Amino acid sequence: MIARDPRRVFHLANAATGALLGCGISHILPLLPAAAGAAGLQAALAAACLCPRCAWVGANVTRGPARGAVALTFDDGPDPVLTPWILKALDAAGAQASFFCVGEKARRHPGLIRAIRDAGHSIENHSDRHRYSFAALPQTAIAREVRTAQQTLTALAGQVPLFFRAPAGFRNPWLAPVLAAHGLRYVSWSRRGLDTIDPRPERVLRRLVAAIQEGDILLLHDGAGARDHKGAPVLYAVLPPLLAIARERGLAVVGLPALLG
Numbered sequence: 044m045i046a047r048d049p050r051r052v053f054h055l056a057n058a059a060t061g062a063l064l065g066c067g068i069s070h071i072l073p074l075l076p077a078a079a080g081a082a083g084l085q086a087a088l089a090a091a092c093l094c095p096r097c098a099w100v101g102a103n104v105t106r107g108p109a110r111g112a113v114a115l116t117f118d119d120g121p122d123p124v125l126t127p128w129i130l131k132a133l134d135a136a137g138a139q140a141s142f143f144c145v146g147e148k149a150r151r152h153p154g155l156i157r158a159i160r161d162a163g164h165s166i167e168n169h170s171d172r173h174r175y176s177f178a179a180l181p182q183t184a185i186a187r188e189v190r191t192a193q194q195t196l197t198a199l200a201g202q203v204p205l206f207f208r209a210p211a212g213f214r215n216p217w218l219a220p221v222l223a224a225h226g227l228r229y230v231s232w233s234r235r236g237l238d239t240i241d242p243r244p245e246r247v248l249r250r251l252v253a254a255i256q257e258g259d260i261l262l263l264h265d266g267a268g269a270r271d272h273k274g275a276p277v278l279y280a281v282l283p284p285l286l287a288i289a290r291e292r293g294l295a296v297v298g299l300p301a302l303l304g
């Protein structure tokens with residue numbers, strides 16, 4: 044029985060997820076009748092895999108304790124333009140952050156990893172190649188993505204990443220045991236600016252600060268970010284006011300190790 048075998052059920056959900064991500068839902072519609080008996084379960088599992096802030100496929104930290112601080116996180120770097128600019132902005136504001144770095148980008152820009160570390164920020168694991176099919180990969184490939192990035196970032200930074208975030212936040216049930224083997228905790232976010240898709244800085248900023256409160260984990264990007272109507276990275280008009288607003292509201296801006304202990 045499919046429903047009594049979690050691995051078979053997951054493979055079905057995995058196939059659906061992979062198809063959703065890679066081919067588009069129209070390609071899998073003809074296949075659905077063949078799996079009609081498990082369709083509801085497949086849909087639920089596929090939804091679980093595609094739900095970044097859910098804990099249905101493994102533990103998921105979405106916020107920290109209320110201790111007067113928020114954590115700022117940047118995904119998808121390091122980037123030769125944005126990362127140095129972010130480091131200067133953080134330094135000017137006396138703020139700290141966590142950088143979820145991509146292994147292959149880190150190998151291309153090892154000096155940026157050292158710069159992040161030397162400024163006192165934490166470097167975390169965002170997979171090795173940032174494959175958008177991550178949630179559809181088998182466990183061996185998931186393990187390789189996590190392990191290779193972990194080895195790269197540890198070697199370059201001289202410190203071991205403590206947290207992992209999946210590409211686009213999409214996971215599958217194979218990930219949790221892989222993270223446990225590396226002593227990694229899965230972290231998503233409580234507020235995100237959608238700075239990779241929204242070219243309007245004022246809207247990106249509003250998503251982050253409109254209801255900001257202590258314990259929040261904020262998500263921005265230092266790679267693949269959107270650009271405004273003048274062609275400048277949206278982040279340029281978002282990060283300084285974000286840091287100023289946090290200060291006005293008495294919130295320290297810290298990295299994940301400080302927020303989560």
Ligand SMILES: [Zn+2]
Nearest residue numbers: 118119210211
């Ligand atoms: Zn990413």
